[in-house]
Amino acid sequence: MVTANRIPVKKTEVAANVTVITQEEIEKGGFTRLSDVLRKNNVEMGESSFATYPILNGDDRVLVLIDGRKMNWSHLTVSGNDHAINIDSLSTKNIERIEIVRGPGSSLYGSDAVGGVINIITRKAETTSTSIASEFGNWGLRRYSLTTEGKTNGIGYFITAEQKKRDSFEYKDAKTGTTKTFADSQIDQKLITLRLDKELGEGRALSLQVDHTEDQQGFGAALNSGAVSYPGGYEDLSSNNIALTYSWKQNTEAENFFRVYRNASEGTTYNSLLKSDGISPYSYDLNAKGAEWQQSWKLNENQTLLGGANWRQEHLDDEDSLNRSVSTKSVFLENRWKLPSKWTLSVGTRYDDQSIVGDNTTSRLAINREINENTNIYASWGQSVRNPTIAQLFSNTSYWIGNPNLKPETGSTITVGMNTKFKGGTKLQASLYSSQLKNALDWRWDGITQYFNVDREKRQGLDLNFTHKLSPQWDLSAGYAYTKIKRKTDGASSYTNDINNSQPNGYHLGVQYNQDKWNADLTMRSATGRSLEGYTSKSYLTLDMVVNYQLNSSTRIYAKGYNLTNEAYELAHVWYDAGSYPMPGRSFYVGVEHRM
Numbered sequence: 001m002v003t004a005n006r007i008p009v010k011k012t013e014v015a016a017n018v019t020v021i022t023q024e025e026i027e028k029g030g031f032t033r034l035s036d037v038l039r040k041n042n043v044e045m046g047e048s049s050f051a052t053y054p055i056l057n058g059d060d061r062v063l064v065l066i067d068g069r070k071m072n073w074s075h076l077t078v079s080g081n082d083h084a085i086n087i088d089s090l091s092t093k094n095i096e097r098i099e100i101v102r103g104p105g106s107s108l109y110g111s112d113a114v115g116g117v118i119n120i121i122t123r124k125a126e127t128t129s130t131s132i133a134s135e136f137g138n139w140g141l142r143r144y145s146l147t148t149e150g151k152t153n154g155i156g157y158f159i160t161a162e163q164k165k166r167d168s169f170e171y172k173d174a175k176t177g178t179t180k181t182f183a184d185s186q187i188d189q190k191l192i193t194l195r196l197d198k199e200l201g202e203g204r205a206l207s208l209q210v211d212h213t214e215d216q217q218g219f220g221a222a223l224n225s226g227a228v229s230y231p232g233g234y235e236d237l238s239s240n241n242i243a244l245t246y247s248w249k250q251n252t253e254a255e256n257f258f259r260v261y262r263n264a265s266e267g268t269t270y271n272s273l274l275k276s277d278g279i280s281p282y283s284y285d286l287n288a289k290g291a292e293w294q295q296s297w298k299l300n301e302n303q304t305l306l307g308g309a310n311w312r313q314e315h316l317d318d319e320d321s322l323n324r325s326v327s328t329k330s331v332f333l334e335n336r337w338k339l340p341s342k343w344t345l346s347v348g349t350r351y352d353d354q355s356i357v358g359d360n361t362t363s364r365l366a367i368n369r370e371i372n373e374n375t376n377i378y379a380s381w382g383q384s385v386r387n388p389t390i391a392q393l394f395s396n397t398s399y400w401i402g403n404p405n406l407k408p409e410t411g412s413t414i415t416v417g418m419n420t421k422f423k424g425g426t427k428l429q430a431s432l433y434s435s436q437l438k439n440a441l442d443w444r445w446d447g448i449t450q451y452f453n454v455d456r457e458k459r460q461g462l463d464l465n466f467t468h469k470l471s472p473q474w475d476l477s478a479g480y481a482y483t484k485i486k487r488k489t490d491g492a493s494s495y496t497n498d499i500n501n502s503q504p505n506g507y508h509l510g511v512q513y514n515q516d517k518w519n520a521d522l523t524m525r526s527a528t529g530r531s532l533e534g535y536t537s538k539s540y541l542t543l544d545m546v547v548n549y550q551l552n553s554s555t556r557i558y559a560k561g562y563n564l565t566n567e568a569y570e571l572a573h574v575w576y577d578a579g580s581y582p583m584p585g586r587s588f589y590v591g592v593e594h595r596m
Contacts, residue, residue, distance in 0.1 A: 015366035015378035017417050017431040019100040028519050030546050030558040034087045042479040042508045046572040048581045049185040051086040056102045058459050058483035059115025066120045072112050074389040089213050091191045093147050093160040096123040104384035104413050106362040107350045110330055114384040124197050125149040125156035130596045137589030140167040156197040164189045171582040174536035174568040183228045184220030203249035211241040219272050222580035230272035237267035259292045275320045276397040288314045302338040321396040327355045342370040357408055360385050374421035383412045392451040400449040407453055411437035429465040456488040473515045479508035500573050504529035519548040536579040540569035560589045
């Protein structure tokens, strides 16, 4: 069952391109970074020296949820990107599964769900156990983690704690072929998560979730003429998130809930970005508080109605030119009908009223045909919206100038696709999409950062994924993604290709081996057709590998290797010339995990 439409249904009943990643897949892969989990499952990633963020349908405007709760910040917490989230600031140890839905989700989830939605569902306590792990590798990497779960006095607890340190990484210089160090790219990160669950009977439950993150990482930022932009630069970041959810079930499978939450993030960047006085380090203090309600009604055997309301207030204080709040009130409603011959139709709409830019409405229409228990075809049309941020509207410093006349991004996407499973277990997933975006938000640097609306933006693409069982021991997976992005600014007579498109043609090939105590995985990733204005090469090819060996029922050892081809390539272009964000070179890691 998947929850792409907020209502749990079979995968063959979902009118969307959906990928589900299980806890077992994460553990077998020895993944310690969420970005590596997503890459392994053919999700395109953007990556700089200090942040990694997902890209769906060629778009980095992706909404990231934890148990349905928004984690994105509408602010420049990822330098050069004021809507992305650093996905590697989230833990992998407490994940039950990850659901990835490509295509706009604004009618259900509101602003930011333009390219798609990634919902991370966390684990509840299932048994009483404790496990410890450690990992070591290139550039002085050392990682230690603790996971413990159990139940006491009827309350289930699941706790994770992790510390990771790494020195500045090395990369292969695209021009000279020599290995260099990306100065001031070190990592020092601490992650703590806590989940408490209390079953109240009759389908009712209470859940408390707490997340704490500390990051003291380098901020050399980007390379400029071969040297980092900010020598000696570093960041001191922290976040504290808490959510309390009361849930209940009535006569449907959907979880009805009421949730209150507060997210807080603060950070200071030293020896780099400065306040308007040109002396003081740049800092920010963000907090968001909100309340969410969701309710489903099974009107009859063939019709389910889902509705809800949300209130969220964000406040930003950068101790310079901004000390403002913005609040959003929302209501949404979606009706799902089961029609004859295993057709299903979903129609939904959402109304948002934002205190600064005003109100907007987004809708969606999706139809699905379950041909049999293994195959479905679908078509959908959905709208998206993304509101300008407080900083984009009102910044007034020596480095950033806001534009109070900015308009929200609005757009729509049409998607058609199919999923099927052949005899022998072979699976094929395919989708085509076409999207139009009006008033896309962007920025330019002309001695100072200025924000503006792009007149038009359009995207077309294809996504293919294939898995096949070669034998009881061997499995094969392959994927291809095509993305075309064009923009037209005000006054321009025609569209131009987006030079920032990091994957016009993306390829993925994986081979998995399982035998007795051994488990291994080799993954190839490649891209072609890239612009030499944005990147140092038109194409790249990398290989990643992981090998696991189960010593006994309690202990597992593993070895991992990334970028085995030692490729010189980049996955993001924001500042300066091509090659300003080189990816790490070849690296190896070994680890052990022991269940006590």
